[in-house]
Amino acid sequence: MDNFFDAYVLPWIVDIALALAIFFIGRWVIKQVMKLVERLLRKAKVEQMLINFISSIVNVVLLLFVVVASLNQLGVDTTSLIALVGAAGLAIGLSLQDSLKNFAAGVMLIVFKPFREGNFVEAAGVTGIVEHIQIFNTVMRTGDNKEVIIPNGAIYSGVITNYSARDTRRVDMVFGIGYDDDLRKAKQVLQEIIEADERILKDPAPVIAVSELGDSSVNFVVRPWVNAADYWPVLWGITEAVKLRFDEEGISIPYPQMDVHLHKTEGSAD
Known part of the structure; x- marks a missing residue:
């Protein structure tokens, strides 16, 4: 009986004790490693969401190693287990290609911002x-x-x-006047409207210039610089102000039109 205990029971008790020791000590070591990893990632100013995700992956991988080491101590052949886990990981990876692509892109967005x-x-x-x-x-x-x-x-x-990456933005606007209107007067009116708006920056200086002799109009480009938050208010405000001032000054804003000439040929009906 003593020989049976010494030959079979005692080694099993020792192996179980060592396996449990490997498991619990391994878990304690994992916790310390996780604290170190999170501390290093925070020091590197990594986003908290990415820190949590990386930590969870590292925790699972390390825990898998601890479990395999514990099973080895018990005499369990873990070769087939590792192969099974690898095959399962490959199958999951193939079935989740789109999700993995989105995950990789998410990591890049968080890291490179x-x-x-x-x-x-x-x-x-x-x-x-x-x-x-x-x-x-x-x-x-x-x-x-x-x-x-x-x-x-x-x-x-x-x-x-x-659009928020820079503090300032350029507002690009185009205003057309009729060919019979006073070009210099229209440009002066546009200049006065731009100078009167306090939201428009002095540096870089606004640009007001004739850009095109169109089919129905002479077109001005008006390109002032503003703070990014003022982009839409300035765009809408300047557009309204130009229409009102042009009406006051008798400057037309033509719409597309076409002149049609009819030629009467000999023998055509009256």
Whole structure:
């Protein structure tokens, strides 16, 4: 009986004790490693959402190693287990290709920051304010208060226009006058309207110039610089002011028109 205990039971008890020790000590080591990883990521000023995701992945991988080590101590053949986990990971990866693409794009968006929450951007054919940047998708709010959820893969693979990235923006406007109107007077009126608006920046200086002799009008480009937050108010305000002043000064804003000439030929009916 003693020989049976010494030969079989005692080694099992020792192996179980060592396996449990490996597991619990391993979990303690994992916690310390996770604290160190999170501390380093915060020191590197990584986004909290990305820190949480990286931490969860590292935790799962390290825990898997601890479990395998514990099973090895018990004498369990873990080769087939590792192969099974690898095959399952490959199958999951193939079935979640789009999700993995969106995840990778989400990580790139968070790390490289082409835009931030609160920015006004145009991406994947949607223009609006960025409300949330998540691992798999980005939530945007359009000007008419619609919530649009865009996969990160669609955003990162296309052109991103960030209207909030710079402090100032140029307002590009075009105003046409009739060929019979006074060109110098119209330019002076435009200059006075621009100079009277306190939201328009002095540097860079605004541009007012004749850009085109069109089919029905002489076109001016008016390009003042403003603070980014004043872009739309200035665009709408200047457009209204130009129409009102042109009406007061008798300057026409022509609409597209075509002159049709009829030629009477011999033998045609009267």
